[in-house]
Amino acid sequence: MNQFLTFVKKEFYHVFRDRKTLLLLFGMPIAQIILFGFALTNEIKNSNIVVCDYAKDAASQRIIEKLEASSSFDIEMTAMTPSQIEAAFQEGKAKLAIVIPANFNNDLLHFNKAQIQIIADASDPNLANTLTNYASNIIRGYQQELQQNASLTFRINSEVRMIYNPELKGATNFVPGVMALVLLLVCVLMTSVSIVKEKETGTMEVLLVSPFNPVLAIIAKTVPYFLLSIINLTLILILSVSFMDMPLNGSILLLYLASSLLIITALSLGLLISNSTSSQQEAMLISLMGMLVPTMMFTGFLFPLENMPWPLQAVANIVPSKWYYIVVKGIMIKGLGFSAVWRELLILSGMTCVLLFISFKKFKTRLA
Amino acid sequence: MRTLKYLLRKEFRQIFRNTTILRMIIAMPIIQLLVMPLAADFEIKNINIAVVDQDKSSYSRHLIDKIIASGYFKLTDYSDSYYNSFKQFEKDKADLIIEIPTRFEADLIRNNTNNLFVAVNAINGTKATVGSAYLNNIISDYNGEVRLKWNTPARFSATPTIEITSLNWFNPFLNYQFYMVPGILVVLVTMVGAYMCALNIVKEKEVGTIEQINVTPVRKVYFILGKLIPFWVIGMFVFSLGLFGVARLVYQIVPLGSLFTLYLFLSIYLIALLGIGLLISTYSSNQQQAMSVAFFFMMIFMLMSGLFTSVDSMPQWAKWIAACNPVTYFIDVVRLVILKGSAVSQIKTQFLVISGMAIFFNTWAILNYRKTT
Amino acid sequence: MNTEIVITTNKLTKKFGDFIATNEITFDVHKGEIFGFLGANGAGKTTAMRMLCGLSTPTSGTAKIAGHDIYTDTEKIKSNIGYMSQKFSLYEDLTVLENIEFFGGIYGLSDKEIRLKSESLIETLGMKSESKKLVGSLPLGWKQKLAFSVAILHQPSIVFLDEPTGGVDPVTRRQFWDLIYEASDSGITVFVTTHYMDEAEYCNRISMMVDGLIKALDTPANLKNQFKAASMDEVFFQLARGAKRKAD
Numbered sequence: 010m011n012q013f014l015t016f017v018k019k020e021f022y023h024v025f026r027d028r029k030t031l032l033l034l035f036g037m038p039i040a041q042i043i044l045f046g047f048a049l050t051n052e053i054k055n056s057n058i059v060v061c062d063y064a065k066d067a068a069s070q071r072i073i074e075k076l077e078a079s080s081s082f083d084i085e086m087t088a089m090t091p092s093q094i095e096a097a098f099q100e101g102k103a104k105l106a107i108v109i110p111a112n113f114n115n116d117l118l119h120f121n122k123a124q125i126q127i128i129a130d131a132s133d134p135n136l137a138n139t140l141t142n143y144a145s146n147i148i149r150g151y152q153q154e155l156q157q158n159a160s161l162t163f164r165i166n167s168e169v170r171m172i173y174n175p176e177l178k179g180a181t182n183f184v185p186g187v188m189a190l191v192l193l194l195v196c197v198l199m200t201s202v203s204i205v206k207e208k209e210t211g212t213m214e215v216l217l218v219s220p221f222n223p224v225l226a227i228i229a230k231t232v233p234y235f236l237l238s239i240i241n242l243t244l245i246l247i248l249s250v251s252f253m254d255m256p257l258n259g260s261i262l263l264l265y266l267a268s269s270l271l272i273i274t275a276l277s278l279g280l281l282i283s284n285s286t287s288s289q290q291e292a293m294l295i296s297l298m299g300m301l302v303p304t305m306m307f308t309g310f311l312f313p314l315e316n317m318p319w320p321l322q323a324v325a326n327i328v329p330s331k332w333y334y335i336v337v338k339g340i341m342i343k344g345l346g347f348s349a350v351w352r353e354l355l356i357l358s359g360m361t362c363v364l365l366f367i368s369f370k371k372f373k374t375r376l377a
Numbered sequence: 378m379r380t381l382k383y384l385l386r387k388e389f390r391q392i393f394r395n396t397t398i399l400r401m402i403i404a405m406p407i408i409q410l411l412v413m414p415l416a417a418d419f420e421i422k423n424i425n426i427a428v429v430d431q432d433k434s435s436y437s438r439h440l441i442d443k444i445i446a447s448g449y450f451k452l453t454d455y456s457d458s459y460y461n462s463f464k465q466f467e468k469d470k471a472d473l474i475i476e477i478p479t480r481f482e483a484d485l486i487r488n489n490t491n492n493l494f495v496a497v498n499a500i501n502g503t504k505a506t507v508g509s510a511y512l513n514n515i516i517s518d519y520n521g522e523v524r525l526k527w528n529t530p531a532r533f534s535a536t537p538t539i540e541i542t543s544l545n546w547f548n549p550f551l552n553y554q555f556y557m558v559p560g561i562l563v564v565l566v567t568m569v570g571a572y573m574c575a576l577n578i579v580k581e582k583e584v585g586t587i588e589q590i591n592v593t594p595v596r597k598v599y600f601i602l603g604k605l606i607p608f609w610v611i612g613m614f615v616f617s618l619g620l621f622g623v624a625r626l627v628y629q630i631v632p633l634g635s636l637f638t639l640y641l642f643l644s645i646y647l648i649a650l651l652g653i654g655l656l657i658s659t660y661s662s663n664q665q666q667a668m669s670v671a672f673f674f675m676m677i678f679m680l681m682s683g684l685f686t687s688v689d690s691m692p693q694w695a696k697w698i699a700a701c702n703p704v705t706y707f708i709d710v711v712r713l714v715i716l717k718g719s720a721v722s723q724i725k726t727q728f729l730v731i732s733g734m735a736i737f738f739n740t741w742a743i744l745n746y747r748k749t750t
Numbered sequence: 751m752n753t754e755i756v757i758t759t760n761k762l763t764k765k766f767g768d769f770i771a772t773n774e775i776t777f778d779v780h781k782g783e784i785f786g787f788l789g790a791n792g793a794g795k796t797t798a799m800r801m802l803c804g805l806s807t808p809t810s811g812t813a814k815i816a817g818h819d820i821y822t823d824t825e826k827i828k829s830n831i832g833y834m835s836q837k838f839s840l841y842e843d844l845t846v847l848e849n850i851e852f853f854g855g856i857y858g859l860s861d862k863e864i865r866l867k868s869e870s871l872i873e874t875l876g877m878k879s880e881s882k883k884l885v886g887s888l889p890l891g892w893k894q895k896l897a898f899s900v901a902i903l904h905q906p907s908i909v910f911l912d913e914p915t916g917g918v919d920p921v922t923r924r925q926f927w928d929l930i931y932e933a934s935d936s937g938i939t940v941f942v943t944t945h946y947m948d949e950a951e952y953c954n955r956i957s958m959m960v961d962g963l964i965k966a967l968d969t970p971a972n973l974k975n976q977f978k979a980a981s982m983d984e985v986f987f988q989l990a991r992g993a994k995r996k997a998d
Contacts, residue, residue, distance in 0.1 A: 027665065027666060027669075029660075029661060029666040029670050030666055032669060032670065032673060033669035033670065033672055033673045036673060037672070037673050040673070040676070040677055041676065041680070044677070044680050044681065045680075047695070048681070048694075048698075049680060049681075049686045049695075050690050051502070051503040051686060052502070052503065052690055053687070053689075053690060054690040055689045056687075083689075095546070096723070098546065098547070098717055099713060099717045099719040099723050100719065100723045100724070101709060101713055101719075104689075117537045117539070118537075121537045122538055122540065123537075123539055123540070124539070124540045124541075124542060125539055125540075125541050125542075126541075126542050126543075126544065127541060127542070127544070128544045128546060129543065129544065129546065130546060130717070131545035131546055131548035131551055132547045132548050132555070132556060132717055133687075134551035134552065134555075134556060135553065135556075136687065137545055138551065139507075141543050141545075142510070145543070146510070148539055148541055149539070151539070152539050155537045165491055165492075165516055165517075165519070165520045165523070166490065166491070166493070167492070167493040167495050167512075167513060168492055168494050168495065169495045169496075169497060169513075170496050170497065171497050171499035171505055172466060172497060173466075173498060173499055173500050174500050174502060174505070175499065179502055181502070182500055182501045202664075202665055203665065206664075287397075288398075289576075289580075289668075290576050290580065290664065291397060291398060291401065293572070293668045294398065294402070294405065294572070295401070297568070297668070297672055298401070298402075298405050298406075298568050298569065299401075301568070301676075301679075302409050302413055302561070302565070303409065303412075303413070306416045306417060311685055312416060312417050312418055313418075313501070315423050315425075316418040316422060316423065317415065317416045321412065321415055335469065338469075339467075342500055343467060345467060349467065349468075
């Protein structure tokens with residue numbers, strides 16, 4: 010036991026003396042929380058749109074007023090020809106153009122029918138769709154105003170209630186995702202690289218011939234990262250709950266237990282990677298290049314998993330952070346207890362066991 | 378000048394000799410480029426809806442049919458108790474619950490009005506807004522139908538209607554992959570370039586061979602060029618492989634604009650990027666450090682680049698950060714040129730900024746690199 | 751012995767904050783000499799050598815290497831010297847031939863010169879069958895000899911060797927010193943640091959550093975007389991006994 014603690018102490022020294030690595034370990038989660046909490050959003054705001062008002066009458070004015078009132082749009086009023094609109098799109102200066110033809114009001118008054126053209130820069134289809142929808146809604150809203158005068162029969166009202174996140178805060182979606190991402194990636198990266206470093210510099214051999222169980226030495230390597238990750242987690246929780254109104258409705262103990270489990274899974278994965286590579290560069294390539302984008306995508310907080318083709322959804326199932334994300338949402342936002350998340354926790358434990366098993370087998374065959 | 382030839386020969390030999398790493402820097406981006414765009418889709422579809430129908434009349438069934446027929450929703454539960462349906466929320470099996478009260482049809486016909494109740498799982502705010510918007514649209518459409526059935530249709534439409542025609546330019550099929558593939562390619566090439574360059578130099582520091590170079594008359598400009606050029610070539614290669622191999626063959630994305638413009642920007646971009654990698658390496662003494670710093674910045678670059686979320690929606694302070702991010706510009710350009718065919722004159726600002734960055738980072742790195750300490 | 755001076759230093763000092771690594775060292779080295787720079791670990795040898803090679807700027811004092819000033823002409827110094835570092839200096843993932851070609855090239859040798867020299871070098875070292883092998887696969891002794899040969903490939907006026915024989919067996923060490931003698935005979939000044947005291951006997955003159963100061967500077971024979979010692983080991987022991995710094 011004493012020997013083990015000696016190892017752990019040495020590892021702590023390694024980690025704490027390297028300030029740049031500490032930058033990553035602590036800086037990154039904080040940076041991510043700030044970015045995700047305050048800068049990144051799926052909401053569409055301040056999109057530049059062009060309104061070509063050829064009518065310049067009361068009706069078009071009213072519509073433009075309504076458009077201006079919306080936070081989604083930043084309006085520029087210029088009459089443009091189609092090729093000018095195309096150029097504006099090509100320069101990235103506008104994302105949408107609304108064309109109100111001449112005699113708009115007249116047509117409405119006398120024929121009860123008028124047209125408006127919405128031209129969207131569909132290079133970003135999602136944006137195009139959303140902006141078109143918003144604009145259409147506003148126009149239809151105007152239409153409603155006109156129709157107020159007509160008798161409104163058979164009105165169906167729908168009362169809508171937002172559950173779990175009534176203020177539609179982005180934080181509730183992102184914060185659990187950031188937790189999952191940070192805990193997983195940082196642990197995998199740090200563990201795999203630091204163990205391989207010992208292989209590369211030859212100090213691993215020293216460990217292997219020493220009377221100490223090399224397994225203990227390796228476990229000792231992971232201990233500082235475990236503790237640092239828990240500190241990280243606490244930091245993220247404090248920041249998100251105090252500054253971003255992130256709810257914390259369930260049991261904190263359960264949250265920490267689940268997080269510890271994810272950390273162990275991540276450390277096991279790091280272990281496996283370190284066993285399979287021979288240089289720090291390789292380990293880093295796999296942990297960083299190989300895992301960054303997939304983890305972001307398959308955790309489920311950036312893109313909805315159910316949109317993905319089913320083979321990819323299957324792949325997502327082997328990404329540990331996906332299961333953790335579900336657990337965290339359940340505990341923090343929905344206030345659920347163990348009975349609701351035991352399945353996901355079981356899956357995580359299973360993954361850990363498999364990873365450790367493969368790691369140790371590889372390790373043994375090298376020793377033999 | 379001759380020294381550069383020898384430096385390059387050495388670098389290329391070393392890089393090509395390390396087949397594992399070489400394979401990784403090529404295979405990883407390509408595989409990810411193949412798979413990731415399929416996963417990236419913000420479009421809200423397959424929204425899971427649970428219906429609580431306490432009326433079970435022809436009207437209620439008609440409404441439900443309409444909801445399903447829209448294609449946006451998937452019916453996951455049909456029950457007559459709101460309490461049971463709520464369990465669906467907890468299990469994440471439903472995104473919305475719509476409750477149709479008893480006597481829905483009867484009340485509507487008799488009293489002219491009725492209420493529906495919709496509960497939305499708002500954890501994902503965007504999904505919630507969009508989902509409830511779609512549902513509201515369907516309900517009001519249905520409302521219109523009901524009204525039409527009972528009111529005598531007039532010869533003209535009695536109420537003023539605005540007909541909205543919407544056109545989608547550049548991507549009429551609204552193919553989301555068209556939008557994501559170029560962006561993901563940029564990110565992957567960025568990762569390869571920055572990481573490899575930073576780590577390569579730091580490795581020489583760690584092993585000690587850099588001292589051997591410092592003691593020779595090799596000018597530091599040549600040394601740095603000797604490190605940049607190979608990775609510049611690799612960056613160009615990976616990008617080309619991604620563009621012609623994956624984007625064209627698999628996703629059928631053919632650049633609308635000029636390849637020359639694209640590659641011109643790519644060249645300058647790579648120089649800027651490698652400059653950053655260089656800079657990181659001059660401040661790091663071992664690979665772990667270099668990697669930590671590179672990872673940190675890479676994360677921020679990726680998130681703030683407009684790849685996943687739009688820069689327009691960011692608060693002003695975040696927009697300034699995005700403006701200092703080289704990746705933002707390349708993603709911009711790549712989308713402008715490939716999808717919209719923008720010409721050089723239309724992306725002058727981006728060119729200027731990226732050239733400025735290339736000069737800035739490389740100069741800093743060269744000044745910072747000391748042969749004599 | 752040639753009296754032309756190739757290295758001259760005057761009160762050369764290097765401080766790291768409050769720590770004085772080399773303390774006003776002053777000495778001259780003559781052309782063609784084998785100059786041994788001895789001392790315990792931590793005495794300041796490597797620091798001193800790095801300054802002389804132009805790798806590190808002194809805090810104070812002056813020095814001239816091959817006639818070039820150590821502050822203003824470091825790049826000129828580098829064209830005139832060779833260096834073999836303590837950590838390994840050749841590229842392990844390049845072959846013997848590739849390493850020779852690389853270093854020859856960056857020191858400005860023409861293609862023809864490189865070809866001729868690599869042939870003779872490989873011949874001398876007896877590495878004909880190894881020439882296409884990766885340096886990393888060679889045994890340590892061969893690597894050392896190769897590194898030395900590469901360091902003098904461009905006929906520098908001075909070659910600096912930092913603990914060049916660490917970890918090799920005595921036979922290989924002897925062979926290595928044969929190479930050093932050859933170099934010295936051809937007019938190359940050899941500046942070598944070591945803490946193997948028996949190697950001190952091989953040098954023309956040696957200096958002994960203790961705690962950043964030069965405590966002795968003379969031929970091995972004179973020093974043994976002066977300290978009434980039978981071997982350089984004993985000389986060292988007497989000088990370094992009171993040393994306060996024990997590790998680099």
